[in-house]
Amino acid sequence: MTSTPPRAADLRRWRQYMADEQAEASVYRDLAERRTGEERAILLALAEAEARHESHWRELLGDNVGRAHRGDVRTRVLGFLARRFGSVFVLALAQRAETRSPYATDSDATAAMAADEQVHAEVVRGLAARGRNRLSGTFRAAVFGANDGLVSNLALVIGISASGVPNSVVLVTGLAGLLAGALSMGAGEYVSVRSQRELxxxxxxxxxxxxxxxxxxxxxxxxxxxxxxxxxxxxxxxxxxxxxxxxxxxxxxxxxxxxxxxxxxxxxxxxxxxxxxxxxxxxxxxxxxEAVGTGLSAAISSFCFFASGAVIPVLPYLFGLQGLPALIVAAVLVGIALLGTGAIVGILSGGPPLRRALRQLLIGYGAAAVTYLLGLLFGSA
Incomplete structure (x- = not known):
């Protein structure tokens, strides 16, 4: 009894799987080169597991291996980042990649391979969690401080501008909001850290x-x-x-x-x-x-992160723009920054970066829209 030869579509799919496994193994080896001790051993073990999966598809292909294929775009991007950065961001992206494995619904993949991919996601999640824990304090201060500066000062500038006051008043108000907010963030962080340490x-x-x-x-x-x-x-x-x-x-x-x-x-x-x-x-x-540092260092970092976000809505007015053009440019610049901070949160949390970025954007623009309407109301009054 002769076996049915594989279809052309099956051969293409198997070749792509084999290329993806090769690329994933390379990502883990590149990450391992930047690690030591236990983390390095775990990453090398993951690379060996991907090599076993590659062998499964190579065996199915037999004489039909054909020319070498490239891994999918996501895996190639991961490899590029791993070779140049090797940071927690790459591990967070690798965690998401492992959760998207199609083996659970592919009859040509073994049950063990599907189970391997699910476990790999948890292994990478654990490695990424170590990195998240190492930078959690700084990351929290950076993201939330900058985001507060972006949203609060954009809302302030847009609200004041909508009321019809002169450009110089908008500029002074924006700079005052930057300074007041940054000082408030710094003082609040100092009190928070000191209180935590004393507790x-x-x-x-x-x-x-x-x-x-x-x-x-x-x-x-x-x-x-x-x-x-x-x-x-x-x-x-x-x-x-x-x-x-x-x-x-x-x-x-x-x-x-x-x-x-x-x-x-x-x-x-x-x-x-x-x-x-x-x-x-x-x-x-x-x-x-505690990983919270001293009260003074926390205050200084919060001041700087807030100011870095709050200065963006003011930039168009600093360069002489007025009226509606200044509002549009400020909103666009802040929107880009909000998308960036949201995407970073998504990557580090293992969630979808685009969804997190859009959520951040909608929250910021929502707050700005409310103050804009209030500014129009007060201006007309």
């Missing part, structure tokens, strides 16, 4: 308590109260505290204090209390783990 410091057990641990009364076992205050039941607290008092060396093996407790009944939270008593450096680790 963490107030919630972190004193490292000086280390000196008191050896002198505790074993029978009274005051250390158990620390555990109970951190959420343990009385019996569990007594058992843990007695073990620590009987084996002081166990103190050094406990994990460091977490920055913020998320569960009052967690054993980790309870153990963290004793860890901070045992290890004075634990208090310093909390400050490092």
């Amino acid at each position: 963490l410091e107030a919630s972190t057990p004193s490292p000086e308590a280390t000196q008191a641990v050896p002198h505790l009364d074993v029978n009274a076992n005051e250390l158990a109260l620390v555990y109970r205050a951190r959420g343990m039941s009385p019996d569990e607290a007594e058992a843990h505290a007695r073990e620590v008092l009987n084996h002081p060396a166990a103190l050094d093996a406990l994990p460091p204090v977490p920055a913020l407790a998320t569960s009052a009944t967690s054993d980790i939270v309870a153990e963290a209390a004793v860890s901070s008593v045992a290890d004075p450096a634990a208090h310093e680790e909390v400050d490092e783990h």
Whole structure:
């Protein structure tokens, strides 16, 4: 019994799959060159998995492999970015690429290959999450600060301009809005960061308590109260505290204090209390783990990010444009910037960049439209 030869459409599809797998493996290898340790090993393992998928399509093609095909446009763009940047942006794009795999609905792909692609998406999501965590504080300040400056000052400039005041008044108002908003953002960020640090410091057990641990009364076992205050039941607290008092060396093996407790009944939270008593450096680790920096640095960065966004609506007036042309140019410049910040948010969050960009644009233009109508209303009044 002879098997039916594959159709021309099947051969084209298999060749494209094979080319895509080659391109994806190359992306992961390029990313691995910019990583070390565990992340590098994970990326190389992903490249090996894509190579196995390539072998499946090569085997199906047999003598019909034909000339080499190029991967799809998305994968080639990923490869270009990976070779030149190798950043969290590339991992976020790769995460989306893995979720679009057609293998789940293609009968020529094995169930294992479809499952591999789903798992790959989660692996890349985990790697991208590491990068997101590393830049989360700076990214938040940059995106939200610049976006606030764009939207608030565009709305202010358009509203004032619509009221019919002279161009010089619009310019002064825009510059005043830039300065006032940037100072407000900087002051607010300073207070926010300082308050967070003070809250963490107030919630972190004193490292000086280390000196008191050896002198505790074993029978009274005051250390158990620390555990109970951190959420343990009385019996569990007594058992843990007695073990620590009987084996002081166990103190050094406990994990460091977490920055913020998320569960009052967690054993980790309870153990963290004793860890901070045992290890004075634990208090310093909390400050490092906050990833919020100092109040002054946060204030300066927020001021700069807000000002960088708020200056864009003012640019047409700085260069002498007036009336409707100035409004149109300001709206276009801000629209481009909003699309950019929205796309960045989409890429880093693993969501569709175009949808996030349009959402950002609609929000900004919506706020500007409201103030424009109010300006017309006050101007006519």
